[in-house]
Amino acid sequence: QVQLVESGGGVVEPGRSLRLSCAASGFSFRSYGMDWVRQAPGKGLEWVAIIWYDGSNQFYADSVKGRFTISRDNSKNTLFLQMNSLRVEDTAVYYCARVVKYQLPLNFYMDVWGKGTTVTVSS
Amino acid sequence: QSVLTQPPSVSGAPGQRVTISCTGSSSNIETTYDVNWYQQLPGTAPKLLIYGNTNRPSGVPDRISGSKSGTSASLGITGLQAEDEAAYYCQSYDSTLRSWVFGGGTKLTVL
Numbered sequence: 001q002v003q004l005v006e007s008g009g010g011v012v013e014p015g016r017s018l019r020l021s022c023a024a025s026g027f028s029f030r031s032y033g034m035d036w037v038r039q040a041p042g043k044g045l046e047w048v049a050i051i052w053y054d055g056s057n058q059f060y061a062d063s064v065k066g067r068f069t070i071s072r073d074n075s076k077n078t079l080f081l082q083m084n085s086l087r088v089e090d091t092a093v094y095y096c097a098r099v100v101k102y103q104l105p106l107n108f109y110m111d112v113w114g115k116g117t118t119v120t121v122s123s
Numbered sequence: 124q125s126v127l128t129q130p131p132s133v134s135g136a137p138g139q140r141v142t143i144s145c146t147g148s149s150s151n152i153e154t155t156y157d158v159n160w161y162q163q164l165p166g167t168a169p170k171l172l173i174y175g176n177t178n179r180p181s182g183v184p185d186r187i188s189g190s191k192s193g194t195s196a197s198l199g200i201t202g203l204q205a206e207d208e209a210a211y212y213c214q215s216y217d218s219t220l221r222s223w224v225f226g227g228g229t230k231l232t233v234l
Contacts, residue, residue: 035223037169044125044228045161045169045212061222095168102157102175106216108223109159109174116168 002026002112004096009117016086022079022096022114030054030074033099035110036081038092038119046092049081050099050108064090086121093118126151126217127226134232140201143229145213147194151224156216158196160189163210163228172211173198200231208233 008020022034035050049060049070058070069082079096094117097110128146135141145158152158160173171180173189176196188199196215200207213226 037225044210045163045214045225047214047223047225050223059221062220097169100174104155104157107155107157107175108216109157109171109214110161110169111171111174111180113168113170 002098004098004112004114006094006096006114006117009094009119011120011122012086013123014086014088014121017082017084018086018119020081020083020094020096020117020119022081024077024079024098027098027112029072029077033101033108034070034072034079035097035099035108036070036079037095037097037110037113038090039095039116040089040092043092048094051079083119086119088121091119091121125227126220126224127213127215129211129213129226129229131227132230132232134234135203136234137203137205139203140199141203141231142200143198143211143213143231145196145198145226147196147215147217149194150219151215151217152191152196153194154218156218158189158191159214160196160198161212161214163212164206165209169212203233205233207231 005023036048051070067085071080098112161169163169176191186201
């Protein structure tokens with residue numbers, strides 16, 4: 001079945017780095033855009049980053065631009081999120097999601113979600 | 124503060140109908156950008172409920188509906204059931220922020 005499994009979360013000190021992974025299975029990974037969405041404790045959803053199906057384009061939320069990098073390895077069906085210069089406010093559950101384009105450019109929705117991995121930034 | 128505004132909470136009795144609003148602006152909902160809706164049950168990942176303003180993915184019951192008009196979109200749920208108790212989020216694209224955005228979320232309580 002279609003599945004996304006995140007890993008790589010943990011507890012890290014402010015200023016340090018962490019790399020999240022998202023393993024995809026059950027669908028043609030190389031045919032879909034992918035993104036990361038996070039949710040701080042007790043808060044709502046926040047879109048973080050998106051990457052095109054072939055890795056040709058990446059876009060980021062202002063809150064992570066210049067610190068986070070989204071990438072993918074289509075040969076290994078895996079999505080990544082490299083997080084540098086982590087801040088306390090980056091503490092959240094990070095979800096990866098499959099992105100589907102609907103009709104017009106930039107009209108994307110997320111139809112498959114992983115269960116999430118927890119990142120805690122604390123000294 | 125999200126550029127998509129949702130009421131923090133709504134409630135209804137079993138069997139009733141509720142609507143959840145999502146108010147945006149000319150840089151998101153009012154343009155050609157679609158609104159999508161997600162349900163998040165407590166302690167679980169979000170689930171797609173409505174895409175492209177009005178479309179239901181397979182498996183989503185037809186008592187769930189979506190609409191969009193002007194700068195607002197709405198999610199409607201009829202025949203409320205206990206299992207509908209969850210948080211609901213709208214999502215679109217904002218051309219000013221050049222970013223995909225979520226509403227702040229609405230907690231639905233089934234009385």
